[in-house]
Amino acid sequence: MNPEVYDVTIIGGGPVGLFGAFYAGLRGMRVKIIDSLPELGGQLTALYPEKYVYDMPGFPEVLAKDLAAQLIRQAMRFKPTVCLEERAETLERVDDLWVITTSKGVRHYTRTIVICAGAGAFTPRKLDAEGVAEFEGKGVYYGVRDKMMFAGKRLLIVGGGDSAVDWALNLYPIAQEVTLIHRRDEFRAHEHSVQELRRSPVRVLTPYEIRRVYGNGQLEGAIVFHNKTQEELNLPVDAVILNLGFVASLGPIKSWGLELQGNQIVVDEYMRTNLPGVYAAGDVCTHPGKLKLIATGVGEVCTAVNHAKSVIDPNAKMFPGHSSDMQLPPLQ
Template sequence: MPAGQTHQTDVIIIGAGPVGLFAVFELGLLNLKCHLIDVLDKPGGQCAELYPEKPIYDIPAFPVVSGQELTDNLMAQIAPFDPVFHLGQTATRFEKGDDEWTVVTDAGTRITAPVVVLAAGGGTFQPKKPPIKGIEAFESASVFYAVKHMQDFANKDLVIAGGGDSALDWCLNLQPMARSVTLVHRRPDFRAAPDSVSKMFALVEAGKMRFVQGQATGFEGEAPNLTGVNIKTPEGVEHVPADAFLAFFGLTMKMGPLEALGLEMENGLFAVDTEKFETTTPRIFAIGDICTYPGKLKLILSGFHEGALMAQQAFRYCRPGERLRFQYTTSSSELQTRLGVRDEKSKSPASISPA
């Protein structure tokens, strides 16, 4: 879904990890439509970003399943309900309306719905920041964790830190336009693609960029304007003049963006009741690792259960005055039609018939 548009739906889900995805299924059975927001550029959350290949052994009925297979299966399972994904975006503001909330993202997307579900697990994936004193103060002007516009780095002295593909790719891409490029990495070996590593060393050989073995430990200059980076090397501290520092150390989950929404939290999590999984803010629910209640276990299967119960109350908010009918997918022709599995010709239930 293109960013920056305005939408109206039944339920907004923050977080497209396994629990957020399965919530789409439970809500879909009740004929509620969902929009999901996730900071990652793909669904699956931790399962897709942190351990797509790691085997998981405690999903009911799956003796073993990988994080990616679990995500793919959930995506197939919720496909009949046509969820709308807003990927690569972070919810930055909640606006309270009459019996509804509007969620605004950092990309300017506005979604309005009677119900919001927080399913953001351990928080929002964000770039890891080197523990350099005062680094935040430089972030607006000279410290970066991603490259948005290459032109911003033209004719600048760049220090790029990291040993993976992002660090190497940006060395190679920015070298032709930058005034100087210094790559900083803690060891002479890199896990980046061998081809990029050879190209980088060729540039170093040709005197077109530098490689310093070490780790950035401090900044020079008056924030937010950097004038140099101090690098701890096996030989001592080396000072490298720089206008910009680019750090590529992977992603980590942070609660900061959710805390900034101003909703009531308890020890960094959202306290919920165990009947409806609603937070202390009406119409805002929390399920999965991000919620807390007596006896809470951070298991994917607990998040699935929490989503099923949440959906009941979400229905009452979304369809006031309508009767909630609890039905089974094994017997309900209505549910089977929603799932697209009903055999219309025979008009008979797909499985169990009443005794």
């Protein structure tokens, strides 16, 4: 049986990959999206679904999860094939096609590829302190999926970056009480957020770290310590939220023969990589003037997809025309 061949396969279903899928559909291409996560949306869904994004054209403010939902709706207009929980592992050239093999052992055949893998397959940086692994998912969390889970609870938030400070500010109005500890006296978070934190009812302890968490079946508290004096404090808490950053790696993509600069794929002005028919867009790529933002990433993927269209169909122009002049199938 002949394999199904797609015009373009997009690796990564974050905001950039989703917009790329929409644009490829608009150009009449057969599109497939592959993502290692169980749901689409990339960082918007996995890392900060409850945070507001303020720098999307036409959206003065929008929750990340709502932005993801709209991007998914837009991407699905032309009914792309979506393969979730599949990590792209290997890439090989067979005649004039590319074959991507995934962690499920599936071989995906495609004429072109747009890599929108963001920071790569990411995992939260784990804390190696007594009790933490035992209570993970049952009182100790590495992110906030649904902030109402923490309503009325006594919370300990750990970290000094934007995520830790933003979650402290987001959660104190609904929690019973919030304590934030950080191992340094200075925060990496935005100055404005740190000032807001200082004015808020959040109890801030620095330079403190977790020694252990404890409980009997369910989390009851945490022992934290001043990392200069070693003085310990017992904090009775119902939940601990750890924001220690993420460990991200391009993983297998690094061995595909792509030109890399650190953890990023080098592209030219058409978003082409050094491999024929393989493009990259969004956080995963780099070029002079690169900004890691959604607004710029969706522009990059638009260029990548339209260029790919003009390559696989020599009669097609790169410029797609104006969508406002087109008749589109109805939104679902």
